Amino acid sequence: MAVSTKPARGMRDFLPADVRRREYVIGVVSAVFEAYGFEPIETPAVENIETLTGKYGEEGDRLIFKILKRGEGATSGEADLALRYDLTVPMSRVVAEYRAALPKFFKRFQIQPVWRADRPQKGRFREFYQCDVDATGSTAMTVEAEQLAAAADVLTRLGFGDFTIRLNHRQVLAAILDAAGVGRDLHGTALIALDKADKIGRDAVVTDMVARGVTAVAAGALVDLLFGLEGRDNAAALDALGAFIGTHETGARALGELREILALTAGLSAGPHVRIDATLARGLGYYTGAIFEINVADLAGSLGGGGRYDDLVGMFLGQKVPACGISLGLERILVVMSERGMFPASVERAPAAVLVANFDADARADVLALAAELRRDSGLAVEVYPDVDKLGKQFKYAAERGIPFVAVLGAQERASGEVAVKTLATGAQEAVARTRAAEYIVSNMGLFRG
RNA sequence: GUGGGUGUAGCUCAGUGGUAGAGCUCCGGACUGUGGCUCCGGCUGUCGCGGGUUCGAAUCCCGUCAUCCACCCCA
Numbered sequence: 001m002a003v004s005t006k007p008a009r010g011m012r013d014f015l016p017a018d019v020r021r022r023e024y025v026i027g028v029v030s031a032v033f034e035a036y037g038f039e040p041i042e043t044p045a046v047e048n049i050e051t052l053t054g055k056y057g058e059e060g061d062r063l064i065f066k067i068l069k070r071g072e073g074a075t076s077g078e079a080d081l082a083l084r085y086d087l088t089v090p091m092s093r094v095v096a097e098y099r100a101a102l103p104k105f106f107k108r109f110q111i112q113p114v115w116r117a118d119r120p121q122k123g124r125f126r127e128f129y130q131c132d133v134d135a136t137g138s139t140a141m142t143v144e145a146e147q148l149a150a151a152a153d154v155l156t157r158l159g160f161g162d163f164t165i166r167l168n169h170r171q172v173l174a175a176i177l178d179a180a181g182v183g184r185d186l187h188g189t190a191l192i193a194l195d196k197a198d199k200i201g202r203d204a205v206v207t208d209m210v211a212r213g214v215t216a217v218a219a220g221a222l223v224d225l226l227f228g229l230e231g232r233d234n235a236a237a238l239d240a241l242g243a244f245i246g247t248h249e250t251g252a253r254a255l256g257e258l259r260e261i262l263a264l265t266a267g268l269s270a271g272p273h274v275r276i277d278a279t280l281a282r283g284l285g286y287y288t289g290a291i292f293e294i295n296v297a298d299l300a301g302s303l304g305g306g307g308r309y310d311d312l313v314g315m316f317l318g319q320k321v322p323a324c325g326i327s328l329g330l331e332r333i334l335v336v337m338s339e340r341g342m343f344p345a346s347v348e349r350a351p352a353a354v355l356v357a358n359f360d361a362d363a364r365a366d367v368l369a370l371a372a373e374l375r376r377d378s379g380l381a382v383e384v385y386p387d388v389d390k391l392g393k394q395f396k397y398a399a400e401r402g403i404p405f406v407a408v409l410g411a412q413e414r415a416s417g418e419v420a421v422k423t424l425a426t427g428a429q430e431a432v433a434r435t436r437a438a439e440y441i442v443s444n445m446g447l448f449r450g
Numbered sequence: 451g452u453g454g455g456u457g458u459a460g461c462u463c464a465g466u467g468g469u470a471g472a473g474c475u476c477c478g479g480a481c482u483g484u485g486g487c488u489c490c491g492g493c494u495g496u497c498g499c500g501g502g503u504u505c506g507a508a509u510c511c512c513g514u515c516a517u518c519c520a521c522c523c524c525a
Contacts, residue, residue, distance in 0.1 A: 006516080059523050062451080086525090114525085119451080121519060130525060192522090283523055294525095301524060329525025359483070395485035410483060424485065 010118070010126025016351065022129075024347045025158065025333055026111055029131045032154045033109040036146060038133050041108045043090040045115075049082045055089050055312065057285035063116045065126075083115035087132040088286070088309070088325055095136050095323070096316035105137040111330070123301050123335045132306075134325030136313060141257055144290050144308065145264035147326045151294060151304055152270035154328060159342045163303060165273045166293045168280035169258050170307070172241060175251020176225065176278065179244055180218045190214050190222075195281040197226050226278055234262055237276045257290060286312045292326065299336055304328040350402035353380035354441060357394045357408045358387065370409050370419065370434070377438030380445070399424050405441050 007013050014022065030040070046067065053061055066079035084090050087110045095106060111131045120126060133150055135143045148165055155163050173194075177187050193208040200208070202223050209219035225244050229237045238255055245251040258276065265271045282291045282305060289308030296303055306326030313321035337343060356371045358364060367384060374382045383403065385394045391408070398406045408420040419437040422429040423444055432440045 004516085009516080057523095063523080116524080118524075119522095120517085121521095124524075128525065195523095300520085304525065327525065332525055357484085390482075391484050392481075393485090397485085399485045406484080408483075412483080420483090422484070427485085429484080 008126075010120040010124075012125065012127070017348070020347055020349075021334060021338070021343055022330065024343065025330060025337070026129075026131070028157050029111065029154050029328065029330075030109070032150055032157065033131075033133050035153075036107075036133070036150045038107045038109040038135075038150075041091070041094065041110055042112060043084070043087070043094060043110070045083055045113070046081050047084050047090060047093070049079055051093055051316075052082050052085055052089060055286055055315070056085060057283055059283055060085065060285065063118050065115045065117050085116060086114050086284075087112060087130050087327065088134065089312070091132070091134055091325075092309075092313045092323065093316050095313050095321060099317065099321070103137075105135060107133070107135045109133045123299055123329075123332045125331055129330035131328040131330055132325055134323060136321050136323040138324075139310070139322045141260040141264060141290075143324045144257075144261050144292075145268065145270070147306070147324065148261070148265055148270040148274065148292065149268040151326050151328060152268070152273055155294070155303070155333075156269055158333065158337065160296065160336075163273055163294055163296045164275055165270060166277040166280045166295060167258060167261065167274050167290065168277055168292075169254040169290050170287050171250045171254035171289065172245075172258065172278070173281060175245040175248040175254065176222065176241065178251070179246060179248055180221045180225075182214055182218050182222075186213055191281040192283075194222065194226070194279055197223075197279040202227050229276075229278055234274070234276045237278065238262075241278060254289070261290060282307065290324070294328075296336055298339065299332060301332060302329070303332050303336070350404065351381065352383035352401075352403050353378070353445060354382045354405045354407055355394065355398040355401075355403045356382060356384045357391060357406055358385045359389060359391050359394065359408075360410055361388050363409060363411070363414060364388070366414060367409055370407065370437075373434075374407065374438050374441070378442050380438075380441065395422070395424070404445070407437065407441075 012018075034040075049064075049066060052064055056064075064085050065083040067081040067083070068074055069076075069078045069080045091108060091110060095102060109132060111129060113127050113129050115127050118124060118126060131154075133147055135147070148167075152163075152165065173191060174187060177190055178184075182190050189212040190209060193205055193212055193214075196208070197205050205226075206216070206219045206223050209222070210216055214222075225240070229240055232240065238259060242252070242255050245255070262274060262276075265274055280291060280293055282293065286309040287307040288310045291305075291307035293305040294303040304327055306324070308322070308324040310320065310322040313323055354371075354374055356367050356374070358367050371382045371384045374380070385397065395406055404424055406422045406424065408422070410420075413419055413431065413434075416431075417434050418431045419434050420429055420431050421437060421440055430440070
């Protein structure tokens with residue numbers, strides 16, 4: 001065996017138990033999104049490369065998986081296609097392409113894999129699913145509020161109680177930097193330093209900023225502001241930010257938007273989880289307004305994130321279409337749920353409810369017939385042991401797979417028109433009339449419902 | 451792209467220069483119409499790969515690959 005049987009780096013195979021868990025989470029996500037009036041769409045795995053480049057910022061562009069051009073590309077290294085990096089950009093392309101056919105307010109959700117040429121680590125893969133909700137056509141903060149509520153509903157229904165939704169605004173960040181006296185050309189690099197505030201501490205942030213060209217006075221002012229916000233509630237934080245930026249026009253308007261989002265979510269599921277965080281920056285290039293990120297204590301990365309991007313669709317259409325969206329990371333959610341054992345018993349269920357034993361070559365046709373009767377009459381999944389084998393092996397197989405009942409149809413049972421049904425959890429076994437076997441199993445099935 | 455940890459049986463790992471081990475799993479049997487418990491017996495290895503040092507390398511050195519963790523960034 002010379003060839004490795006492992007999947008490619010950062011990619012994973014999903015065995016039955018994995019798929020069941022994934023489908024459970026996806027089911028909750030779609031049900032919640034649909035309840036908010038979002039409609040599903042799907043787009044191709046592959047996009048023309050120019051659709052993707054220049055949308056994510058320098059760091060993002062570097063992580064795009066490119067596909068060599070057929071033919072001469074194999075030698076020249078030229079790429080004309082790429083695997084999608086997220087779902088937001090393809091969705092924006094779709095909105096631009098089908099603008100006339102789509103409703104004025106287009107609310108879509110999309111649950112599909114995306115690919116990033118990143119270095120894998122805990123909760124980070126090169127192929128992973130995103131669950132995105134986005135709405136185009138409105139600049140109202142009701143959009144942000146509802147999307148935060150939808151995300152909070154999903155997490156709450158999955159059993160999360162301890163998540164934090166960090167909320168900030170790109171224009172607030174810009175206003176703070178302006179007010180501190182940081183030149184526009186240094187905004188990007190200053191944000192990177194600022195983003196680390198909660199990790200590396202006050203002095204390190206100042207040092208970092210100065211190294212990036214920010215004056216010591218400006219860096220000091222920023223740090224005083226940010227660390228002065230610690231421990232304050234949302235209203236106090238917004239007031240402090242407002243005092244700092246003073247009469248800065250776009251900044252004041254942005255703060256107003258954050259106040260509105262807080263007011264609108266206050267009575268919703270998201271309300272208790274939202275926290276103003278002036279250090280939240282987010283690297284993706286296309287955000288223009290409110291930005292958010294969902295975190296949980298036991299994971300370094302985020303469970304989800306998003307924000308408003310009013311110019312992205314316009315990059316394809318040439319006409320401004322406001323948009324806002326939020327993305328939940330399926331694998332991140334699954335990693336935490338698996339570690340915490342948050343899956344309900346119904347998800348960890350056995351593949352079948354009944355195993356029909358097969359130990360008499362002459363009875364094989366009748367065994368298959370019994371299985372068909374049980375499926376029809378009980379509605380349960382019924383599996384037949386394919387090989388003629390010792391009964392002991394078959395009981396062991398059923399026990400290992402977690403199948404709760406074994407039905408035995410041997411010469412004795414066939415002669416008497418009965419089926420021996422054994423309940424593995426209790427060890428109880430009863431001979432029941434073949435016509436009543438399904439009913440017997442169903443009535444005992446309640447013991448195993450989680 | 452940067453830094454670090456780990457690669458030995460199907461799995462978890464021990465073995466720090468002298469003939470490759472344990473536990474679990476698996477298979478068979480005790481129990482040829484009954485799983486879990488117990489007991490008995492048995493299988494399994496290019497020690498990640500390539501080179502170097504050495505009389506001798508799983509062990510030391512170099513390289514490489516894989517994987518995990520962290521950084522960056524992100525879901």
